[in-house]
Amino acid sequence: MGCYMGVVTKHYQHVLALAFAIKEINENPQILSNISLGFHIYDSYFNAKWTYHNTMQLISSSERFVPNYKCKLQNNLIAVIGAVDSQTSLHVATLLDIYKIPQLIYGSAPVMNDKTPGLPYYQMAPNENLQYVGIRSLLLHFRWTWIGILTMEDDNAERFVQTVSPLFSEKGICFAFIERLPMLTFITQFYDLLKKAARIRDKIMRSTANVLVAYGESYSMVALRWLPYLSGEVTKGKVWIMTAQMELNAVVYQRIWVIEMFHGALAFTIHSKDPPGFHHFVKSIKPSSTAADGFIREFWQQAFGCVFLTPTLDETEDSICTGEEKLENLPGPFFEMSMTGHSYNIYNAVHAVAHALHDMFSSRLHHKGMTDRRELKFHNQQVWQLHHFLRGVSLNNNAGEKVSFDQNGELVTGFDVINWIISSNQSFHRVKVGGMDPQAPPQQALIISENTITWNSWFNQVQPISLCNAYCYPGYSKKVKEGEPFCCYNCTPCPEGKISEHDDMNDCYKCPDEYYPNKNQDSCIPRDRSFLSYKEPLGICLACFSLSFSLITAVVLGTFMRHHETPIVKANNRNLSYTLLISLLLCFLSALLFIGQPGKVICLLRQTAFGLIFSVAVSCVLAKTITVVLAFMATKPGSRMKKWVGRSLANSIVLSCSLIQASICTVWLATSPPFPDVDIHSAVEEIVVECNEGSITMFYCVLSYMGFLASISITVAFLARKLPASFNEAKLITFSMLVFCSVWLSFVPTYLSTKGKYMVAVEIFSILSSGVGLLCCIFFPKCYIIVLKPALNNREQLIKTKK
Incomplete structure (x- = not known):
């Protein structure tokens, strides 16, 4: 509810700041020598009619209300400083625009959609867009994403809502509510407005949003102080974020009203700093010492709650004003000894006008070559010329801070972030906890010291949380x-x-x-890098088996070579036996290629060496089988098969079958060779280091060809298993090839169903088991006879046994 009934005594500091700045200028011989600045103060009463009337009085003669007419040269209007609210400033600007008289606005800027560089106003407050970005940064800093907005019902407030809604939303901040307190225009509406304000107050208190952004003018706080008294519900603590134009003030009837609701509030305020001597100047103010001040007696009575005795009032029940009351004893909402942001803007505005006027005089003297400043008359200057010098003014005020305008006529300055601290005795003071630097990048513009912030007692000094719901935790x-x-x-x-x-x-x-x-x-x-390693039990076992079977094969080969002249070794081509044993030895050793981290060379050798060596072994078995069949057929009378029986046939079979496999492997290596690769999909917690086969088709071509040779061998051996020949190996070959085929037939589905290093282990197991099958079934029976039954290892004995 926007209501303004009574005097906001805190605004009297604005008058003192103006008087103090004028006093400083007039006492400084370096600025406007022989020229004195004066001032008139008019009250707009927040009413358009009075605003226009008083503005016309400013541009009229002081004795008569006649616009465009002046009868005294020493009273010249050079600039207007005001006002505290934007609507008043807009009304003033529409009239001053006609006369090109500059207006320096110390409150919020008016809503103007057609602002041009020539429009006669200068904004002493920082650009509000900087404040909006600062509020957003503050919300994000504390992770407050669920907020409420409370404004007054006016054009500036509507512009604020339309500006911050998309600005906040794009950073994940949304609104629990947006409420507008209505303005009081007629006293008859007072109770209706109280009811509406009570509903808004209840909505605020019931909301889960713990952060409330309040936007308004300087007098809006008078309306907000009604909220605790509008309903009987419990007043919950909220984090109030106040915009720069709002000040904690009060009117006389609110003297004893509690203000704990605003304890811990964070306020964006216009940056200010006490000039030297201001505190002493304020302390020296007494009703008796400033007779020309038409505001002080009213201020004194309102602020101290007393009355001055007059001839018409010789008795009263109220306390009597002595004039010796001390301003520093007033509570903060009624008066502050330190210069507020608005007062600091007024102070800087006076200095800006004085320096611009000084620069304008100096420029005219320079061009006309004058040496005596006393010859200069102000009426020879045109007021509109002051704009050029105001836009370019740059000075350091007595507080040691730079004052200058940007190209838009806005003062180059920032905001302070103030923490409002309200004690139990209703005393109020400010603590600076941060600020907005207009020169810094947007992400670094806000500086906040959260450790120095005092939160509302409702939150037990724990940083408040303002979310629609609890955080979603990691996971x-x-x-x-x-x-x-x-x-x-x-x-x-x-x-x-x-x-x-x-x-x-x-x-x-x-x-x-x-x-x-x-x-x-x-x-x-x-993820760990996984491969079949020599350091793990599975790798160690397979490597031991590979070496053990290689050693056994070497022993068998040595045994056969030592007894190479015996009939059992000579039977079925001993050279084929040697070749088969050597290939089995290499097969067992090739299993070691599959253990350890694969490299480029290892990947090239793994499958090709395995395929080629096993093809030689199976070719030898096939050659042995065909040799048995041909040997039996050659024993028949008149058979022509004798010419086919011999080493040349067996060697041809082994060589031709091996060359075909070698050709397949060569094509594989030439077109799409295997290479080291990683598999990131087979295991969740591991990266499988493996050999990519390059062309899976060629890999299965190698296996298929090996299976083709094995199928021929087992077929021929099965047909020749009952032939009546000495040392007939067909039975042994049949059984060995059954083992071989069983292993590799089960290998394919098992290989395809496993992943990672276990796939490699399956292939190693298949290599070892199939090799062991060939070694045991073909060579162990012969080794048994050679080593344990040497008496049977002669032709006569075998023939006799046969007969």
Whole structure:
């Protein structure tokens, strides 16, 4: 409810700041020598009619209300300083624009959509856009995303809402409510407005938003102080964020009203600093010493709650004003000894006008070559010329701070962030906790010292939280609730394989390839690089088996070579036996290529060496089988097969079959060779280091060809298993090839169903087991005879046994 009934005594400091600045200028011989500045003060009463009337009086003769007419040269209007509210400033600007008289606005700038560089007003307060960015930065700093907005019902407030709504929303801040307190225009509306304000007050108190941004003019605080008295509900603590034009003030009937509701508020205020001597100047103010001050007696009575005795009033029940009361004893809402932001703007405005006027005089003297300043008459100057010098003014005031305007006619300055501290005895003081630097980048413009902030006692000195709902902790993501503001959401766990590391993340995301989610899905853990290593039990066992079987094969080969002249070694081509044993030895050793971290050369050799060596072994078995068949057929009378029996046939079979496999491997290596690779998908917690086969088709071509040779060998051996020949190996070959084929037939599905290093282990196991099958089934029976039954290892004995 915007109401303004009574005198806001705090505004009297504005008068004192103006008088103090004029006094400083007139006492300074370096500025406007032989020229004195004076001033007139008019009250607009926040009424358009009185504003226009008083503005016309300023531009008229002091004796008569006649616009455009002046009868005295020493009373010249050079500039207007005002006002504290934007609407009054707008009314003044419309008239001053006609005369091009500059207006220096110390309150908020009026809403003007057609502002041009020539419009005669200068803004002593910082640009409000800087304040909006500062409020947003403050909200984000404390992670307050669920806020309320309270404004007065006027054009400036509507502009504020329209500006901050998209500005805040784009950073994830949304509004629990936006309420506008109506302005009091007629006294008959007073009780209706109180009811409406009470509803707004209840809505604020019931809201879950703990942060409330209040926007208004200087007098808006008078209306806000009504809120605790408008309903019987408990007054909850809120973090009030006040905009720069609002001050904690009061009118006389609010003298004893409590103000704890605003304890801990954060206020953006216009940067100010006490000039030297101002405090002493204020302390020296007495009603008896300033007879020309038409405001002091009214101020004194309102501020101290007393009355001055007059001839018409010789008795009263009220306390009597002695004139010796001390201003420093007044409570903060009624008067402050330190210069407020508005007063500091007035002080700087006076100095800006004085220096601009001084520069204008100096420029005219320079051009006309005058040496005696006393010859200069102000009426020879045109007021509109002052604009040029005001725009370019740059000075250091007596407080040691720079005063200058930018190209838009706005003072280059920032905001202070003030913490309002209200004690139990209703005393009030300000603590500076930060500020906005207009020269800094937007992300660094706000400086805040949160450790120095005193929060409202409702929050027990714990930083308040203002959220629509609780944070979504790491491991969860936000899911917007349908039909509610985007700040209101549910928290859903991250899906499998994704994480969220921070609070309130909009979505979960996957870890980089070299990491995997932890159990709580709130961080990524580095993945181990996995391969079949010599350092792990599985790798050690397979390597030991490979070496053991290689050693056994070498022993068998040595045994055969030592007894190479015996019939059992000579049977079925001993050179084929040697070749087969050597290939088996290499097969067992090739298994070692699959253990350890694969490199480029290892990947090239793994499958090609395995395929080629096993092809030689199976070719030898096939050659042995065909040799048995041909040997039996050659024993028949008149058979022509004798010419086919011999070493040349067996060698041809081994060589031709091996060359075909070698050709397949060569094409593989030439077109799409294997290469080292990593598999990031097979295991969650590991990165599998493996050999990519390059062309999987060629890999299965190698296996298929090896299976083709094995199928021919087992077929021929099965057909020749009952042939009546000495040392017939067909039975042994049949059984060995059954083992071989069984191993490799089971290898394919097992290989395809395993991942990572276990896939490699399956292939090693298949290599070892198939090799052991060939070694045991073909060579162990012969070694048994050679070593343990040497008596059977002769032709006569075998023939006799056969007969």
